[in-house]
Each structure stands twice: as C-alpha cells, then as structure tokens.
Amino acid sequence: MTIAEEMGLPIFALCNGCHLSFVETKHKLEYDNELKAKVNEKLAKEGLRYEGKIELVHILELLHDKLGKEKITEMISRPLKGLRFAAHPGCHAIRPSRIGRPDDPENPRKLDDLITWLGAEASDYPEKIDCCGSSLAVASGKTVLNIAGDKLKAVKLYGFNGLVTTCPFCFKVYDNRQRAIQTVIGDKELDVPVFYYTQLLGLAMGVSPESLGLDLNQSPVDPILVKVCERAIGGD
Numbered sequence: 001m002t003i004a005e006e007m008g009l010p011i012f013a014l015c016n017g018c019h020l021s022f023v024e025t026k027h028k029l030e031y032d033n034e035l036k037a038k039v040n041e042k043l044a045k046e047g048l049r050y051e052g053k054i055e056l057v058h059i060l061e062l063l064h065d066k067l068g069k070e071k072i073t074e075m076i077s078r079p080l081k082g083l084r085f086a087a088h089p090g091c092h093a094i095r096p097s098r099i100g101r102p103d104d105p106e107n108p109r110k111l112d113d114l115i116t117w118l119g120a121e122a123s124d125y126p127e128k129i130d131c132c133g134s135s136l137a138v139a140s141g142k143t144v145l146n147i148a149g150d151k152l153k154a155v156k157l158y159g160f161n162g163l164v165t166t167c168p169f170c171f172k173v174y175d176n177r178q179r180a181i182q183t184v185i186g187d188k189e190l191d192v193p194v195f196y197y198t199q200l201l202g203l204a205m206g207v208s209p210e211s212l213g214l215d216l217n218q219s220p221v222d223p224i225l226v227k228v229c230e231r232a233i234g235g236d
Contacts, residue, residue: 002043002050010055016092016167019058027099058102059166064110072117077206079119086160087111087122090167091131115164118204127154132170142184148173149185152192162193162224171196175219194219203228
C-alpha cells in the first residue's frame, strides 16, 4: 500500500479476500497511532512511509460505481437476453460491514445491477448472501462441499441459468469443485454453470469464449455459450 501510495495510484484488488485484507489494514492503522508508528519504523528501513492516503478499489466499485451503467451498456454488442443469473457477491464483499465493504451487507445489489446491464436478468433469492464455505476448507473439506451444495441446489431449484460471482475463492468452490459436490451430496444432476462476472462481461462485449478462459471452467457452461453465440449469429 505504501509503494502504491508513493506512486499516486490506487490499488485494484480482483480478489474479495485481498481487498478485505487491504481495507482491514488501512482501518487498523487509521485508528491505532501506535501500530502505525511501529509499521512506519519497519518501513523506514526500506526508505518508505505509510501515510494512509491510499485508495482501495474493489471490482464492484470499479465497474458499478466508477464505470457505471452508461459506459458498460454502450460496450455491449452481444446482449445476454433470455438468461437469468443468481448473483453471489461472496462474504468478503459485504462483511464485516463496520469497516466499509463495496456493497450493502443485508441487501447487496451491485452485482445484480451489473448482470442486468448485460441484458440478462438477476433476481433475489433467500440464499443470496450465504457463504460458499471456503473458509472451512482446511478444517473440514466435506463441510465446505455440503454448504456449497445447498446453495447450488437452491440456484437450480429457482430456475436460474447459472451463478455469477467476482470472488476467486467462491468460484473455485462452485465451479472447480462441482463434481466433488455432486458426489458428497449424492446429486449427479446438480449441473449449474458458474461464471466470473468478467467472463460474462467479455462475452456480452463480443469477446470469444476462448479468450475469456471459458474453456477452463469446469462447471457446465457450454449450454449457455451455445445460446449466446447462436443468438448472436442469428441476429436475435
């Protein structure tokens, strides 16, 4: 943060957890002068000094607050019409609220807005702010799969075409571990496409699925890609 501060640049963290770590650090140093003095004593050995002026930007803040609806919608060449996605903001994007997070902890709306700006639909659902369980991975991997499985079952039950997140940890659980989730919860029909929001954004902008790394997604995203690409070709 000190290096970025001296460069006069904000820090843009793509990861919910990384952004939270930066924000927690800035918060603690803002209210604990003794700790800040100790930190600066260490930094002084490298010729650095932390002032606390650094701006920390979350991807939701960058896209929703700074870029905004008008800029995003004017870049869309392949609207995701007819698709309905469940937004999963992830715990670290909304909690702990006392130190300031990118979205409302009880009623997060920014990811929903971003989805609708692509031409798709986003609807609230009871499990929206539930945790993916990844923080329990070291202590109990099976518990994580059960927690994640409950949410994926809900997403499918409510008729969503897929789940969308901006968090790498959440994505890894829901996408990379979906086959393991199927085995643990005993539901081989649990097939929920999972996307990073930036993948959907690129898709709506006309970027090829391969360039977006969608061939590396391990959840069944192909049916969604077929719908979007065929619609684009057909001009619908």
